[in-house]
Amino acid sequence: AISFVRKVLDNQELLEVHPLFQKIAKERGFHDPALMKRIAEQGSIQKLTDIAEDVRHIFVISHDVDPDWHIRIQAAFQKYTDNAVSKTINFPFSAKPEDVREAYLLAYKLGCKGLTIYRDGSRDVQVLNIQRKPQYPQVEPRPRPDETFGVTERINTGCGKLYVTVNRDEYGICEVFAQMGKAGGCAYSQIEATSRLISLALRSGVKVESILRQLIGIRCPSPVWQNGAQVVSCSDAIAKVINHHAEANIASPHAEMGACPDCGATVEHEGGCIVCRSCGFSRCG
Incomplete structure (x- = not known):
């Protein structure tokens, strides 16, 4: 370098x-x-x-030298040497398995006794680094059609009744809306943000199963029961509604109680209050 x-x-x-x-x-x-x-x-x-x-x-x-010429240089030294000549063949970050295969075949054909290759960036940490920006494919969300169809479901949460709308387009579920209480509140804002990100992920091709696995089981201090199932947070509620109206069938993880807002440990219900045995947090009403 x-x-x-x-x-x-x-x-x-x-x-x-x-x-x-x-x-x-x-x-x-x-x-x-x-x-x-x-x-x-x-x-x-x-x-x-x-x-x-x-x-x-x-x-x-x-990296300015083509891998073929790296091998030919090694072969030239190997021709008059009894021992195996070693030389690292540098491949660019964009190298593919087929390129490596061709390199080994060429080395065998030219009489090399061994071959060492290194593809730039193949390790997370390397001693010498070229400061490059990783070239990852960029995904653009598909446009929202003018018309979608779906259902709205009401589900109980510890913060109140949550209304979740799941809409579809020709490819499947494409967007989710959720509302609770008046606009402008903290809970309302967080629910709206969650819904927007879910919709963006859905239209970008992220599998419904992958989204649900991230949401199901997230806990808050005030879990409730509905139709024999425990709803442990607003995010969990949104995921349950999506799961209900999607082909995906993701099992809810076992969650006995909610989570302590201070330390994250499991809380217990006692005399109309929630109590955390880990840090002493309690809230009644």
């Missing part, structure tokens, strides 16, 4: 520059801390036209 990020103890990152490149950069007048940082981010200088071509021709890094 010419300029790179070195990770040391405590995950501290240090920017380092090859001393010979730094010397030439200062002599030729193009040394600049911002440029060194940009090189560390890109890894290579081959596409940096503000650096002279003769300098770019000299300072070639491993």
Whole structure:
């Protein structure tokens, strides 16, 4: 590497520059801390036209060399050596299993006695790092149709009656609305936020089962019973309604009581009050 990020103890990152490149950069007048940082981010200088071509021709890094030529270099040394010659074949982050297969076949064909490969970024932590932004596919939620159809179900919660609407489009459940009490309250705002995120996830292709597993069983200090089933929070209530109207059938985890708002431990009902045996929290009424 010419300029790179070195990770040391405590995950501290240090920017380092090859001393010979730094010397030439200062002599030729193009040394600049911002440029060194940009090189560390890109890894290579081959596409940096503000650096002279003769300098770019000299300072070639491993990732500038095609894996085939890495293998051919190793094979050239192996030809006149009895012992096995070892050389790391550097693959880019975008390398696929087929690329690795072709590399091993070429190494065998050229007479190499072994092959070591490393795909950049294949480990969460590596000594030398190119500061790159991971290229993950970006998912856009499908647009909401002008017309949807669904049902609204009333369900009891510890905070009051919750009205949950589950709507569908041609692909399945596409949105969820939930209302409780007057607009503007804290509980109302949290319920609205939960519903919006659920709707966004549904239209982005997240499976209903995955969403329900995150919501079912979330507990609050005031669980209630409805139709023989315990509703342990508003999030749990929304999930139960979705589960009721979806093809998914996610079993509710066993939850005997609610959760303490102070320490999160299970609370007990005693004389019309909820009591936490762990931290001493209590609330009546």
